[in-house]
Amino acid sequence: MTVKLTDLEISNALKDLDGWALKDEKLHRVFEFDDFISAFAFMTRVAIRAEKIDHHPEWSNVYKTVTIALTTHDAGGLSAKDLALAEAIKIEYGR
Numbered sequence: 001m002t003v004k005l006t007d008l009e010i011s012n013a014l015k016d017l018d019g020w021a022l023k024d025e026k027l028h029r030v031f032e033f034d035d036f037i038s039a040f041a042f043m044t045r046v047a048i049r050a051e052k053i054d055h056h057p058e059w060s061n062v063y064k065t066v067t068i069a070l071t072t073h074d075a076g077g078l079s080a081k082d083l084a085l086a087e088a089i090k091i092e093y094g095r
């Protein structure tokens with residue numbers, strides 16, 4: 001069973017997660033790209049990262065925009081796995 005983060009742990013983590021916000025108890029961020037292909041390439045890179053850590057985003061793509069929400073379904077809330085995926089996403093986006 002994956003352990004949920006406490007509110008304090010979440011607020012501390014958000015300090016290092018530029019661009020991310022807590023929305024409906026999920027980590028939420030919107031990513032903008034120069035074109036659709038760049039957006040989709042980003043999604044491909046993130047998909048590979050997600051598969052490697054067996055932790056997957058809830059996301060949508062409209063043209064140059066990718067919207068991502070992170071939560072741990074097994075925990076019914078945020079866990080350390082969401083922070084790890086957010087960090088991997090930050091690397092793939094560049095900031």
Ligand SMILES: C[C@H](O)[C@H](O)[C@H]1CNC2=NC(N)=NC(=O)C2=N1
Nearest residue numbers: 054055056057071072073074075
């Ligand atoms: C069996 C497999 O490990 C689980 O279903 C994984 C897959 N990816 C996952 N991703 C997310 N976001 N939450 C989960 O609880 C989760 N569980």
